[in-house]
Amino acid sequence: REEAVEAVTTIIWIASAHHAAVNFGQYSYGGYMPNLPTMSRRLIPEKGTEEYSEMLKDVNAYFLKTVSTPRQATLIMAVLEILSQHAKHEVYLGQIHGSTPDWVDDSGVVEAFNRFSSRLVQLEKNVIAKNDDPNLKNRHGPAQVPYTLLYPNT
DSSP states (O other): HHHHHHHHHHHHHHHIIIHHHTTTTHHHSSSSSSSSOOOOOOOOOOOOOHHHHHHHHHHHHHHHHOOOOOOHHHHOOOOOOOOOOOOTOOOOOOOOSSSSOOOOOOOHHHHHHHHHHHHHHHHHHHHHHHHHOOOTTTSOOOOOOOOOOTTTOO
């Protein structure tokens, strides 16, 4: 029984929260090419070299010659945006369409599902509270970008 619970828990984790945390933030965090260049075509130049002098003359131009071409960056941005989108008819973890689940008629299962759904609502409230706490610098840093990837409703 313990092994079955662990296996099912792992499958649920991978297919839900892990997937959300890895997948849905790709465009938000990597869609702006300077945040996540897809490649570097040259090494960082060493002090005293001709390339180093070129870099010092115009850092932005040097950076743009080093990273992905505009075509490559645009392609990656488009792919990341598509991967980060939710399906329009998506049903989120712990939610059902309608007032009762039509996939089960066991009241014990329905009760367990309802408890699970309530815990997900509380989890979202906890994430929101942490995002709003100015003492948590990893959540409330200078960019003030809230962490929403594990909200059950997103």
